[in-house]
Amino acid sequence: MCRTLAAFPTTCLERAKEFKTRLGIFLHKSELGSDTGSLGKFDWGSKHSKESKSFSEDVLGWKESFDLLLSSKNGVAAFHTFLKTEFSEENLEFWLACEEFKKIRSAAKLSSRAQRIFDEFIRSEAPKEVNIDHETRELTRTNLQAATATCFDVAQGKTRTLMEKDSYPRFLKSSAYQDLASQASAATTFTSSCSPAEPSHT
Template identity: 65%
Template sequence: MSCWMPGCPALSMCRGLAALPITCLERAKDLKTRLGILLHKPEPGHKSGSSSKLQLGSRRRNSSQEVLEWRESFDQLLKSKSGVNAFHTFLKTEFSEENLDFWLACEDFKKTRSKTKLASKANRIFEEFVQNEAPREVNIDHETREITRKNLSGATSACFNEAQAKTRTLMEKDSYPRFLKSASYQDMTKQAASRGASKRSHT
């Protein structure tokens, strides 16, 4: 039975319970506010203003130069992290990104030092990219596929060299020229050239 008499213990308890969620909500809001302040607080030693603008400008100049260097050679493109990303995005539009993914997997594979990991990685790469009807099968000839299969029996860091070289040549002669002619790369070079001209006019 409810009691609404002043001073009733049941009423005090009800009031206390009713107040609890509000207190929790207030604490949650306070915590969220503090967390927001911490997230937006600059890190110690972080300089704002003109110095950060100079750093951003420097990065833009570097990236502009990089973009123009990609057309010099396929090697220049592969040396650039942003170049690889841009090329990968282009390959996705042609549904042939597995070639670059295989090449990158081989590059990572070569850095493996543990013999146990080398063998397991080799099998995984072979099953994903090289074997017949692999989920992401790369376009290599039957002979290269068989050589690679035999190499797995005594996996070394060089066991994918021939298949990787064939895939690289295919990208260099086929996909790379199309990438350089693509609208996306043409836009990047125009922006890079524009930034370069703007820089020269201010010096």
């Protein structure tokens, strides 16, 4: 039951649904995969206001640092959606590919995956060519001759720096994120004033 009903005319459940809808619009057609950006794992029912509040805090945390954004699956999906509007999603996709690449333990798989990443993101005229200098491109090409988990580190680091200094500030200033952050702030305040398990007293 909501104790501040006059200030918040909607119920806790309706407010949570509204926030979920707003997030769904923001992440519309994200193509990072079923795990990233998936809303399925979040239960926005009235019995789960704690999860709702936690997720709201996650959204608000994206503006605290680029690291917090990249450590959040929904943050990555939201940022990816924004980058697509700027036609620069290849930078984030390369960074994510490198993160997955580092988890590979098989030497044979490392070599084949490294070549695939190079062909997709690094080589000149690659279908998703990232914006790195010639020296870094050639260094990465050399690293592929004996592929290790760190062979993309320099290129990945430069791409990350580019996103943090260029795209990330614009993402935070975008109307889409500003609107979502406003909803998250309201949801955090709202859920703190709700106590779903509180019994009614007569």
